[in-house]
Amino acid sequence: MNCTRRNFLIGGSTTLFLSGFFPKLSFASMQKKNLIIISLRGGMDGLTAVPVIGDKRLKKLRKKLILEDVLKLNSDFGLHPKLEIFHELWQNNKAAFVHATNIPYTGRSHFDGQNLMETGAHIPYKEKTGWLGRGLLASDIVGKGLAISLPMPLLLRGVPQNNNFFPSPDFVETKLIDHIYNEFKGDHNELIKSTLDTIRQRPLSMQIATDSDDRKKLAQEAAKQLKDQSGPRVAVFELDGFDTHAAQGGVDGAHADELEEVNEIVKILYENLGQAFDNTLILTLTEFGRTIKQNGGYGTEHGYGSAILMAGGLLKKSQVYTDWPGLKKKELFEGRDLNSTIDSRAVYNSAMSMCFDKDPEFLRREVFWGDDLPDLTEELFKI
Amino acid sequence: MSLNFFRRVAFGLSPSDKKPDDPLPWALSQLNTVPDLLWPGSILAEKELRKKYGEWVYGDREVLRKKFKNDKDEYKKAKDDLRLKTGERYFELNEHAIRHYQTKYSQQPVFERFWLFWGNHFAISEKDFLAEFSTGPYQREIIRPNMVKTFEEMVHSVTTSWCMIHHLDNSESVGPNSRRGLESRDTINENHARELLELHTVSPSAGYTQEDVIQLAYIMTGWGHKWSRKNLETGDVWFDQEKHQKGDKQVLGVKYKNDAKRELGKVIHDLATHPVCIEFVSTKLCRHFITDEPTSEMINPVIEAWNKSNGNLIEIHKAVIKQAFKYNDTTHKFHPPEIWLMQLSRMFDLNIPLSADRMNYNFKSRPTNRQRQLSWILREIGHSPYRAKQPNGWSDVEADWVSPELLLRRFWFASVELPRLVKSENQLHDFIISCLKNNFDNYESMASLIHQFRFGTTEKDLGRKFGVICNLPGVLKV
Numbered sequence: 001m002n003c004t005r006r007n008f009l010i011g012g013s014t015t016l017f018l019s020g021f022f023p024k025l026s027f028a029s030m031q032k033k034n035l036i037i038i039s040l041r042g043g044m045d046g047l048t049a050v051p052v053i054g055d056k057r058l059k060k061l062r063k064k065l066i067l068e069d070v071l072k073l074n075s076d077f078g079l080h081p082k083l084e085i086f087h088e089l090w091q092n093n094k095a096a097f098v099h100a101t102n103i104p105y106t107g108r109s110h111f112d113g114q115n116l117m118e119t120g121a122h123i124p125y126k127e128k129t130g131w132l133g134r135g136l137l138a139s140d141i142v143g144k145g146l147a148i149s150l151p152m153p154l155l156l157r158g159v160p161q162n163n164n165f166f167p168s169p170d171f172v173e174t175k176l177i178d179h180i181y182n183e184f185k186g187d188h189n190e191l192i193k194s195t196l197d198t199i200r201q202r203p204l205s206m207q208i209a210t211d212s213d214d215r216k217k218l219a220q221e222a223a224k225q226l227k228d229q230s231g232p233r234v235a236v237f238e239l240d241g242f243d244t245h246a247a248q249g250g251v252d253g254a255h256a257d258e259l260e261e262v263n264e265i266v267k268i269l270y271e272n273l274g275q276a277f278d279n280t281l282i283l284t285l286t287e288f289g290r291t292i293k294q295n296g297g298y299g300t301e302h303g304y305g306s307a308i309l310m311a312g313g314l315l316k317k318s319q320v321y322t323d324w325p326g327l328k329k330k331e332l333f334e335g336r337d338l339n340s341t342i343d344s345r346a347v348y349n350s351a352m353s354m355c356f357d358k359d360p361e362f363l364r365r366e367v368f369w370g371d372d373l374p375d376l377t378e379e380l381f382k383i
Numbered sequence: 384m385s386l387n388f389f390r391r392v393a394f395g396l397s398p399s400d401k402k403p404d405d406p407l408p409w410a411l412s413q414l415n416t417v418p419d420l421l422w423p424g425s426i427l428a429e430k431e432l433r434k435k436y437g438e439w440v441y442g443d444r445e446v447l448r449k450k451f452k453n454d455k456d457e458y459k460k461a462k463d464d465l466r467l468k469t470g471e472r473y474f475e476l477n478e479h480a481i482r483h484y485q486t487k488y489s490q491q492p493v494f495e496r497f498w499l500f501w502g503n504h505f506a507i508s509e510k511d512f513l514a515e516f517s518t519g520p521y522q523r524e525i526i527r528p529n530m531v532k533t534f535e536e537m538v539h540s541v542t543t544s545w546c547m548i549h550h551l552d553n554s555e556s557v558g559p560n561s562r563r564g565l566e567s568r569d570t571i572n573e574n575h576a577r578e579l580l581e582l583h584t585v586s587p588s589a590g591y592t593q594e595d596v597i598q599l600a601y602i603m604t605g606w607g608h609k610w611s612r613k614n615l616e617t618g619d620v621w622f623d624q625e626k627h628q629k630g631d632k633q634v635l636g637v638k639y640k641n642d643a644k645r646e647l648g649k650v651i652h653d654l655a656t657h658p659v660c661i662e663f664v665s666t667k668l669c670r671h672f673i674t675d676e677p678t679s680e681m682i683n684p685v686i687e688a689w690n691k692s693n694g695n696l697i698e699i700h701k702a703v704i705k706q707a708f709k710y711n712d713t714t715h716k717f718h719p720p721e722i723w724l725m726q727l728s729r730m731f732d733l734n735i736p737l738s739a740d741r742m743n744y745n746f747k748s749r750p751t752n753r754q755r756q757l758s759w760i761l762r763e764i765g766h767s768p769y770r771a772k773q774p775n776g777w778s779d780v781e782a783d784w785v786s787p788e789l790l791l792r793r794f795w796f797a798s799v800e801l802p803r804l805v806k807s808e809n810q811l812h813d814f815i816i817s818c819l820k821n822n823f824d825n826y827e828s829m830a831s832l833i834h835q836f837r838f839g840t841t842e843k844d845l846g847r848k849f850g851v852i853c854n855l856p857g858v859l860k861v
Binding site for chain 1: 552555570571572573574577581582587593596715717763765772773774775778781782783784785786787788789790791792794795798799832847850851854855856859860
């Protein structure tokens with residue numbers, strides 16, 4: 001059991017009385033809750049993933065990028081046909097979308113944007129830790145972060161002993177690791193030392209050589225770890241290739257291929273998490289959306305507002321949660337991009353609050369410097 | 384001065400390298416000329432390789448897809464044959480060998496370190512078939528010769544190179560008021576313009592706006608590949624007036640009069656000599672050779688050299704090396720995997736790359752495992768040089784290269800793969816100790832660590848020796 005009385009008091013005591021926040025101590029909240037983030041690098045086009053079928057302007061502006069066979073969500077929004085698992089989950093209140101949302105960054109640079117989507121900050125490269133890492137640390141959850149990538153994503157940095165899973169071709173002798181560990185004892189390099197600690201504490205199953213090109217196997221192993229009551233509580237997947245300046249295409253183009261990969265990961269997690277899927281929340285993260293209009297190469301340019309794709313049993317209901325800004329020229333950001341009316345960090349802060357059983361006010365202060373991020377827990381998640 | 388200077392600015396000393404008496408002049412003297420490529424095997428010109436690229440995309444897209452449109456299996460088979468015939472699976476392996484051979488045997492290893500730096504500053508990320516056919520020759524023919532010219536000349540060559548133009552979609556960019564734009568209603572593609580500002584020259588700290596990006600994209604319209612039915616997108620770069628946006632433009636407050644193809648040179652001049660650009664690139668150079676967070680005391684002399692020499696890269700490189708020398712014993716730099724591998728290869732005279740003879744390819748069957756070995760290792764340690772994920776290239780800071788898996792892969796390489804790369808005549812314990820002595824001040828304490836394995840020469844014994852030695856704090860970083 002994770003939520004012992006002691007943990008509860010340490011975790012919540014400082015804010016409990018200030019805000020009146022009281023987590024429900026139902027059976028569900030004692031079950032380990034998993035938060036999974038899928039980073040979509042390159043700028044995911046929210047209007048390709050979740051097109052606004054209720055607005056004819058979109059079709060007019062994107063003649064060459066029109067989607068056929070859109071899966072219908074409601075009278076206003078549809079879903080890209082490659083996102084079929086989301087559609088299936090939608091029927092059972094286990095998929096939802098936040099639309100016209102982004103981090104508060106309008107500079108349209110990938111690298112500044114990706115830095116900010118991970119740090120959650122306002123000035124690129126200023127912060128060296130990620131909002132998820134800080135959220136874990138503030139919630140006293142240490143050693144429970146798992147990255148499905150070779151490097152440690154900035155998003156998870158800031159809390160010690162994160163793990164990653166991307167196995168090398170062969171075993172490394174434990175003795176060798178111990179030897180190197182000893183040699184680093186006297187070194188000043190804290191990052192390597194703490195990483196070596198993590199390596200020494202890894203479950204043996206993570207040493208099993210597999211083909212890291214096989215995303216399917218990686219996602220399966222991630223699901224296995226997340227299912228374990230004493231395993232990781234947070235996982236981060238990395239996808240790139242969303243920067244479709246050219247040949248973006250509609251149902252089968254470059255953006256569709258990327259969405260298919262998101263779909264695949266979510267599908268594997270759903271199929272392999274079993275019951276634990278009900279205690280899981282999956283969210284996507286991207287640096288910006290793309291322009292409404294197609295460009296010279298039948299692609300789209302860097303824009304602003306995008307969408308967050310969500311799945312898991314911890315969602316309140318199937319919905320497209322949005323304060324829709326409209327697609328008329330004057331409604332667009334700088335006359336070209338879908339505007340962002342919801343600071344996506346409010347969604348992430350609320351998600352952490354729900355998954356880590358922490359007061360959103362407390363996390364907002366600890367993780368996002370007290371920025372004005374409304375609590376969306378009640379609107380979006382099961383509490 | 385500690386011996387690690389030879390790894391800080393180069394790849395360490397090989398068993399046959401004579402130890403320089405005076406390290407600083409040794410390093411500085413390597414920067415005046417472009418050393419020849421030493422690889423004795425085949426080195427194809429960029430244009431030839433681009434032709435192969437063309438044969439591959441044309442053969443697949445225009446011939447096979449049509450011929451086998453109803454037979455998926457036959458199509459797959461024919462496509463695989465075409466891959467082999469055009470060298471699609473081979474040329475990147477050969478380029479890695481050329482690159483690695485250079486860093487291993489060059490008598491100007493310091494120059495080679497700058498070569499790696501600039502290739503990554505003007506990175507070509509994984510896109511289409513660039514890594515397979517074009518990124519290697521781009522490094523050789525565009526980056527390398529410009530390293531003894533000015534930064535401005537380098538930027539100009541890069542910006543008008545086929546590889547970068549294809550990488551950043553500039554061929555797709557059409558001025559909306561150009562003849563073509565009015566006819567087809569096509570418009571600009573901002574990708575290349577944005578990265579020219581952000582990554583290659585002034586960086587976001589110059590405070591450019593979206594309008595600056597658009598205006599620069601206008602200036603760049605018309606620069607693209609010459610399309611033909613046979614070559615598709617692999618034609619030479621030219622300036623197509625029909626696509627060029629008419630009218631005056633303005634970037635970062637400077638006006639550029641309507642002047643067709645000459646506009647580009649003017650704006651590149653202004654960007655490449657912009658004070659923010661000079662500071663940005665000088666900082667990156669110091670980050671690479673000195674430490675992740677260089678101070679302004681470290682960077683300023685490089686900026687001064689830049690200003691004094693009007694951006695002459697020889698002088699800039701010398702200033703960087705002087706600073707690296709000055710701060711050698713008081714700073715640390717964690718090296719990314721590829722440089723670490725190159726250093727191990729040079730210091731211990733490893734059996735990579737494969738000999739030029741054995742790298743010879745028949746264009747009929749799949750490259751052999753041995754031919755693929757170096758590229759496979761690079762990929763497994765997380766640093767396949769011509770496959771950066773994004774146009775900002777590979778990271779140059781420690782935090783991006785330290786994770787459980789990234790460290791484990793280095794342990795794996797050093798203890799499992801490396802022993803198979805030790806030449807049979809070099810397996811003796813004394814040889815390993817002499818290599819350590821060439822390169823490390825504390826070689827005695829390193830030797831004592833592997834003393835217990837001194838009599839063993841099996842792969843397993845060697846694995847234990849190298850597994851430890853190659854991953855010590857003072858080897859992973861300088």
